[in-house]
Every structure is written in structure tokens, then in C-alpha cells.
Amino acid sequence: MRRYVIAGNWKMNMLPNEAIEFMNTLAPMVKDTKNEVIICAPFTDLFYTILSAQQTNIHVGAQNMHWEESGAYTGEVSPNMLKCINTEYVIIGHSERRQYFNETDETVNKKVKAALKHGLKPIVCVGETLEQREAGQTVDLITGQVEKGLAGLTAEDLDNVIIAYEPIWAIGTGKTATNEEANEAIKEIRNKVREEFNTDDITILYGGSCNDKNAKELFSMSDIDGGLVGGASLKAEQFEKIVNFN
Ligand code: PGA
Numbered sequence: 001m002r003r004y005v006i007a008g009n010w011k012m013n014m015l016p017n018e019a020i021e022f023m024n025t026l027a028p029m030v031k032d033t034k035n036e037v038i039i040c041a042p043f044t045d046l047f048y049t050i051l052s053a054q055q056t057n058i059h060v061g062a063q064n065m066h067w068e069e070s071g072a073y074t075g076e077v078s079p080n081m082l083k084c085i086n087t088e089y090v091i092i093g094h095s096e097r098r099q100y101f102n103e104t105d106e107t108v109n110k111k112v113k114a115a116l117k118h119g120l121k122p123i124v125c126v127g128e129t130l131e132q133r134e135a136g137q138t139v140d141l142i143t144g145q146v147e148k149g150l151a152g153l154t155a156e157d158l159d160n161v162i163i164a165y166e167p168i169w170a171i172g173t174g175k176t177a178t179n180e181e182a183n184e185a186i187k188e189i190r191n192k193v194r195e196e197f198n199t200d201d202i203t204i205l206y207g208g209s210c211n212d213k214n215a216k217e218l219f220s221m222s223d224i225d226g227g228l229v230g231g232a233s234l235k236a237e238q239f240e241k242i243v244n245f246n
Pocket of ligand 1: 009166170171172173174207208209210228229230231232
């Protein structure tokens with residue numbers, strides 16, 4: 001369903017006590033928002049974060065998972081492990097996973113299918129590098145990532161999928177895409193989803209140096225349904241302002 005979503009991605013930050021404190025601070029600040037609020041926590045914080053989110057309107061997600069249910073995959077966490085502690089969302093194919101941990105569109109697709117099979121909602125990330133943007137490859141690249149990452153899904157599956165457009169050159173750099181650049185890219189993704197699945201009913205977020213100063217303008221653009229927020233999601237007082245942008 002198309003709606004406003006503000007998702008925090010803590011990346012490899014926050015100890016459990018910090019996670020609990022953050023959640024206890026954030027919850028009263030966002031209790032009246034119409035937007036959906038998600039916090040994606042590291043595995044070691046997940047259980048505490050989920051417990052802290054009980055009786056609040058905050059949803060909780062993981063940042064990665066393996067596609068198999070169990071087996072000899074040292075260091076990995078499976079979809080059913082996430083599901084059994086009531087994890088609701090999982091980020092799949094973040095550019096940092098693609099860049100440092102060899103994730104490909106094929107592994108993204110396996111993970112997306114496994115997440116849906118286990119009742120987890122994937123937040124699927126796509127985005128181009130600066131070189132790809134300068135070479136005029138942005139649209140082909142991101143629509144290709146969408147096509148391959150979501151291959152084999154149905155329009156009904158998309159009810160439980162969020163796409164995040166995150167230009168790699170804007171992540172953690174303080175360099176945000178302009179409102180128009182972000183909106184254009186997301187429009188192309190929407191067109192691709194329409195072409196592949198014959199639906200417009202999909203939530204697509206922008207990510208990359210979102211903060212409390214630029215959120216309102218970005219999220220007011222016609223095709224942008226909210227944000228996937230890294231650095232600015234680490235302080236409840238700052239994240240709250242992004243959640244309450246409207
Ligand atoms: P950033 O990260 O907001 O720190 O740029 C966004 C992301 O990687 O999801």
C-alpha cells in the first residue's frame with residue numbers, strides 16, 4: 001500500500017542499552033504521527049528494540065538476512081530466526097551490502113522471496129554510483145535492479161514490499177540528491193513497477209543524507225513516499241523531526 005514511511009537504518013551502531021533508551025525517548029515523540037515509523041536495528045539490538053516497541057506505533061526491522069532457513073552458514077541469520085522474535089521488516093540489498101559483502105541482484109532476489117515466504121516485509125534498496133550517474137546509466141541501472149531484485153513476485157506481494165532509492169554518492173556523504181533528481185529517479189522506478197506488475201500501489205522511499213532540514217522538501221515531491229535515514233536516525237531528537245515532517 002502506498003503510504004508515508006520513515007525508516008531509520010542504524011547500520012552498525014547502538015548497543016542494546018542505547019537502543020532501549022532511544023526507543024523510550026522516541027515513542028512519545030512520534031505517537032501521533034500518521035506516517036509509518038520503522039527502526040532497522042543490528043541483530044544484537046533487535047530483540048530489545050522489539051520489546052521496547054511493544055505498545056507503541058514503531059515498527060522494527062533487521063538490516064540483512066540469509067535466504068536459507070538453517071544450515072552451515074557461519075555468521076548468518078535466517079528469515080525464520082527473525083520472524084520468531086517478531087521482526088516485521090528487513091532491509092535487503094543495501095548498497096553497503098552490495099559493495100562490501102558481494103551482494104548481487106540474484107542474492108537480493110533470493111532474499112526478497114525468502115523474506116516474503118516467512119512473512120517478513122523487505123525494504124529493497126537500489127541506487128547508482130557517481131560514475132554510473134555521470135555516464136548516464138542511472139535509469140537503466142536502477143530499473144534493472146528493480147526488475148531483477150523483484151523477479152518472480154506478484155502484484156499482491158508488492159503490498160508487503162518497500163523500495164528505497166538510495167544514490168550511493170549521497171549515502172553518508174552529506175551530499176543529498178536534489179529534490180528533482182530524487183523524484184525523477186523514483187518516478188522511473190514507479191514506471192518500471194507499473195510495467196512489470198501493472199500496479200501503482202507501491203511505497204518508494206528516498207535515502208542518502210536525509211535529515212531534519214531537507215526531509216520536508218524531499219518528501220513533499222510527487223513520487224517520494226518518505227525516507228530511509230542513516231546518520232540522522234541515531235538521535236531520537238533529530239529522527240523525531242524527520243518523522244514529524246508533515
Ligand atoms: P545516510 O544513510 O542517511 O547516513 O546517508 C542512508 C542509508 O544508507 O540508508
